[in-house]
Amino acid sequence: MRTCLVVDDSRVVRKVSRRILEEIGFDVAEAADGVEALAWCRAAMPSAILLDWNMPVMDGLEFLNQLRREPGGDKPVVVFCSVENDPDHIAMALEAGAIEYIMKPFDSDIIESKFVEAGLL
Amino acid sequence: MTPGEISVLADLARRRSGVIVDADKTYVIESRLAPVARRQGFTSLSELISDLQSREDETLIWATVEALSSTETQFFRDRSPFHQIAAEVLPALARKGRQQIKVWSAGCSTGQEPYSLAILAEEEGGKHGPMSMDIFASDLSDRCLEKGMAGLYTQFEVQRGLPSRLLIKYFDKVDDHWVLSPRIRQMVHMQRQNLLTDVKGSGPFDLILCRNVLSAFDSSTARTVLEQIANTLAPDGFLVMGAHETSAHHTPAFRPVPGLHGLYMRDPNFRVAA
Numbered sequence: 207m208r209t210c211l212v213v214d215d216s217r218v219v220r221k222v223s224r225r226i227l228e229e230i231g232f233d234v235a236e237a238a239d240g241v242e243a244l245a246w247c248r249a250a251m252p253s254a255i256l257l258d259w260n261m262p263v264m265d266g267l268e269f270l271n272q273l274r275r276e277p278g279g280d281k282p283v284v285v286f287c288s289v290e291n292d293p294d295h296i297a298m299a300l301e302a303g304a305i306e307y308i309m310k311p312f313d314s315d316i317i318e319s320k321f322v323e324a325g326l327l
Numbered sequence: 328m329t330p331g332e333i334s335v336l337a338d339l340a341r342r343r344s345g346v347i348v349d350a351d352k353t354y355v356i357e358s359r360l361a362p363v364a365r366r367q368g369f370t371s372l373s374e375l376i377s378d379l380q381s382r383e384d385e386t387l388i389w390a391t392v393e394a395l396s397s398t399e400t401q402f403f404r405d406r407s408p409f410h411q412i413a414a415e416v417l418p419a420l421a422r423k424g425r426q427q428i429k430v431w432s433a434g435c436s437t438g439q440e441p442y443s444l445a446i447l448a449e450e451e452g453g454k455h456g457p458m459s460m461d462i463f464a465s466d467l468s469d470r471c472l473e474k475g476m477a478g479l480y481t482q483f484e485v486q487r488g489l490p491s492r493l494l495i496k497y498f499d500k501v502d503d504h505w506v507l508s509p510r511i512r513q514m515v516h517m518q519r520q521n522l523l524t525d526v527k528g529s530g531p532f533d534l535i536l537c538r539n540v541l542s543a544f545d546s547s548t549a550r551t552v553l554e555q556i557a558n559t560l561a562p563d564g565f566l567v568m569g570a571h572e573t574s575a576h577h578t579p580a581f582r583p584v585p586g587l588h589g590l591y592m593r594d595p596n597f598r599v600a601a
Contacts, residue, residue: 291482293495300492307491309482316486322406323490 208326209233209250213243213266214258214287219310223256223287226314230327240264244272251278254326256317257304259288259295270302283324287312328353332376336360336395339379343392344467345523345544345552359394366390393468396543400436402489403443404538408567411587412444412534413451416565420533421455423563428460431532433522433556434540435464438475438515439484442507444536445514446497463529465520472517478507522552530559538569538589549574557581557593566591 210232212223217238224234235252237243239261246252255273259266266286273279284304288295291309299307306320321327336356337348348356357372364375367387379387403409420428428448432441441464448460466472485494485505498505520526522540535556541549557580560566568575568589575581581591 292500293498296491296495300495309486312486316483319401319487320491 207231207233208253209235210254210256211235211237211243211246211252211282212256213237213240213261213269214256215239215261216258219258219287223317226317227256229314230318230321240266240269240272243269244276247273247276247279247282252282254321254324255282255284256287256308257284259286259290259299267298267302270299270304274303283326285320285324285326328357328372328376332373335376335380336391339388340392340395341545343388343523344396344521345548346392346396347543347545348395356395360391363390363394389469393470396467397539398436398468398471399539400439401487402439402485404440404488405570406488407570408536408538408589409443409447411590412567413447415584415587416534416590417448417451417458418455419565420563421458425533426457426459428458428534429530429532429561430460430462430534431529431536431559432462432464433520433535433537435466435471435475435517436468437471438464438478438517439480439488440464440536440538441475441515441517442478442511443488445511446493448514449497449511450493460514462515463532464515464517466517467519467521469519472519476512476517478512479504480507481505523548526552526555526559531561531564532559533561533564534567535560535564536567538567539572540569541574542569542572546574546577550578553578554580554597557597560593562593562595564593566593 210227212220212234214220215238220236227234235246237246241264257266270284285306286299286304287308289310296307306324308316308320333350337350340346340348360372364372369375430444435441441462444462481504497508497511541552553575566581570589575591579594580597582594584590584592
């Protein structure tokens, strides 16, 4: 089964995302910030990453930039998921290599729709 | 609501708009009509219904009938029809030398379908030679059209079906909403239209989308409307129906396009009685 790594400093968001992603057929791993997420990726590159922007230690954008320099780090399909909801943030995320962008709050419809856009479903 | 009240509503909807109300889905009827009752100053649905029966107030009748239809829609709904339009329909029309494509989005609800087409036309523009798209969009509901014409969508609405890349390319953020760029809006002309009574005389269109509209009608009404729609379609034009709709199979006016699900062309042998 394909794995989606959920990177978010909120345990509640991780839990909600996990439930939705498991329902649409993903194995879910969790990380609370960019550094934890990088450790996960070095151990086993996931197929997809649902990525928060604002997190302590290392934020989502910096994580994405570092990920793309890792061996095999170009593989995961990255979907941002953030409260930042202005066009500039979305443009920056897409430019950094995210394929889709979810603006919080989200529900299962939005995650599913965005994962379809991202070619993950 | 009593069964009697529900049948008053169902009868009204069927006669005025062709829409069949499912009497078993009381909760759907109630949730759609509660806002109408509130806006019109009634304290209950029963009060609204008894007023509908006691006097022929056209404004109230239409507010009720409009509310009883589904307004469910989203940008690029079902995806595949839009892929087919880009990959098959537009190139086919271009091969026939069409530069100005006339499109009709029938039952456009709050505008996501015609605007998706306009965005598609922008994205595909020039790939098949010079081509511009002129989109006529119609719906029964004034409230839906008002929202559609404003081109203003919630964060929730722009996240269903619309890729983020297209969101930031064609929308601006205004407070909590997203507003569609004037360039896209001006490609779409919206007008109230009742498919039951107002189809004659429009067209000819190169492409008609009538998706998830006729499935709310009974089959003989759907067939009659489809045959009128056939009259507004150019001889080499295309009709797109909803993914699960089969009514076009039941009229001699159309034949399915082989290999393209949900796509139809006029049957050249079919002539509608004037």
